[in-house]
Amino acid sequence: MNDYIERKTSAEERRKQRFINKSSAVSIKYLRKIDELPHKPKALEPFMNILHHVFVDMQGAVKPENTPTVGTYCVMVPQELIYAAGAMPVKLCGGSYTAFNIGDDIAPRDVCPLVKAVMGFQSIGVMPVYQECSMMAIPITCDCKKKLAGYLGQRRSTVALHVPSGRDCDEDMEQYVRELYLFSQKLTELTGKPLSYERLSWACGLTAAAQYELSRFIELRRKAPLVIKGTHYMAVMNAMSYTHISIWTEYMSALNDELEQKIKNGEMASKENRPRILITGSPIVFPNFKLPLLIEEMGGALVGDETCMGERGAYDPPTIVDRSTDGIMRALANKNTRPCTCPTFTDNKRRVYRIMQMLKDYNVQGVIYHVLRGCLVYDYEYQALEEELGKLKIPVIRVESDYNEEDVEQLRIRVEAFIELIKYGKG
């Protein structure tokens, strides 16, 4: 009887059900792996629940009721602008292997897996976090995002933001400010709430509170030995993408309190002699957590990440010098481009400076440069970074990966050898 009922459903519905089953299974597996890592703080639970809520229960973003959501794809979209319009930003860069497989049939072969996953999510249309978005905001930061904007634009309400390739000239900044004004107009059309000084400063207050908690957290992470596992940190930052900022701030505050208590009690998350690793390069988006998990499983301590899913977009507060609507808009344009270390900019020496700073701050002993297959902009910057790290005698490996689990064992061998190399170097 059951078979008969199943057959009555259309092929498309069965395909969607298969997607849900497979996608949930992968997410459960990675959540379990994160969960099983030792020294998990109790306050991490809400963040894990958010990821479970979105990827396993297949529910929408965690937000107050009746708040429309705006899908964003890079750190250049100012969250404050969306919150000021009464909506909520949801970072939709995809990390799903299942969605990637669907996107693989739609996108050209050499497109990066992140964009393929987004196209897969759009095509299958079953993930509420994607489906419930009233608008998509895509900063044009690379060729794939450019064409993704075209793909989504034919199917959804989409705003493409032109991010100038330079950011040091006033003309470039003016252009981005104009783009933000045009974006805010679209947001007003969506929510009916016009842009105002009061709303913008209220939204800046929201993000400032989150930044305060994040800066507390970063300060705690700098401790040696580590007080929280790097993979747990990544789960926290990934959960931020799908949570209203006020809720995330609340959870973060509780986590910071617990970590402070742990430091007082001397309950650290790793031993002092663990090789301290930094990840940089292409973003690591849940559930594609194979690399951070491998590092920690192989005995490394993942102390920091310089990726756009980490603190890159949330670290710098807007510097408001002119207390007016226009002043805040300019501060937001500045905040989202000038300190940004995204390789979309032609001159991106500040990424090297940022990594140098992180090496010092986190006492890093080795760098893993993560390149998603097809992510050419990050690949270009590898050589310059390798040279700089060579001068400091800090080992670096380039790890190229895709959204599947076939390469996990090869990666394990490379990561293990790299960690041993650092240990041997120390000895």
Next chain:
Amino acid sequence: MKHTEHNSFFNEANETIKRIQNENPSLNELNWFCSAACARFNRDYLSSRDPQVIVLGDDIPAEIIHAVCDRPFYVLGGSLETAHWADELTPRDTDPFSRSSIGWLINPEFDLTKNALIVTAVSSDSRRKLISILRSSGRKVAAIDVPPADQSENSLRYYTRQLVTLAETIGRHTGKRFSGRRLKESAKKVAEAHRQRRRFLDTAMLAGGMISDEAVILTAQSMYFADSLDDWMLHISRFSDELDYLTTHYVVRRKDRPRILVLGSPLVFPNYKVPQLIASAGMNIAAVADSLSLEAALTVSRPHRFNSADSLLRKIAQIHLSMISSGARIYNTGMYSYVMNLIEKLKPDGIVCHILKGQIEYDFELPQIEKAAEKKNIPVFRLETDYQYQDMEQLRIRMEAFGEMLTQRRLVAQRYRHTA
């Protein structure tokens, strides 16, 4: 026995030129274009050329370049050897066009950039990172940003402003101040060059079997290789006259072969693999609609050239922003409408979509082209390759199969017409 130096940089160009000359022995004026193209691969010429301005890519309006520079040196990739020179500088998956372009500028053999300002547009990921490589190696680079949307007023204003800034920067380097008068003269000159190019292509199409497809592509493309645009116009006019004379005085029946429209990544001298393959598979090229051809097809019309300098500049920006075929756009509507017009006009039997490995933007546009071609019952053949010659035989087999299929379709269509 005379000692011949092994120089793959020169040999690649030489082989292509020899092939073109052997296929077209009776065309006297063609020799000038062959020499112009070949000179760029001559070490003596390259060391003496010392360009003031090097234009990287074809995304910058020629009107702006010629207004402030007399002899720009275009770098458009094309060479396998220069691509090899760039192996150390670029990641593995970089497209050969970008790889070859950077190899032209940074290499162990010659330095074109000593006194040059390199001018380019940030139209793709590779380009933005090439700028970074060039700057960090101490080269002077002036770049413009290309807005990805082609319709909005904001994009147009920004792009126009960028063009002015670029022209002023080049002007400061060359000592030629950017002015309205110079822009108008340049627009007139470029329009004339494009008109001559169109006339040549129309004449060559009528001349059919008298000139090979590779020779047509080389001649049309040599606009970017010639030292002087005035000289080039003079010679292409003479070449068109020569072909005109031949078609009026002699009858050469062109074989009834399938006609192909070539789209996608640019075909740049000396890498004429694709036209070579098409010819060897028994087909003819009806037209090439790559970014170089589209750029050369854009012209500011006469009435606009008599407007004020500001409105002329805006018109140039508008035409380029809406029409240019490049991966820089979210929607490549200009390229799409150009291709559709060519299909309507030329009624090709098949379309070859040439994609250089790594140029994913063309791959993204392929489904739209396929859909449109399917409606017109025109088969599309996606040909992915790079500048290496190792895949020639595999590609030849595929191309021959495509050619046979098109020939069969023509025969069936003819039979159907006779029986009906």
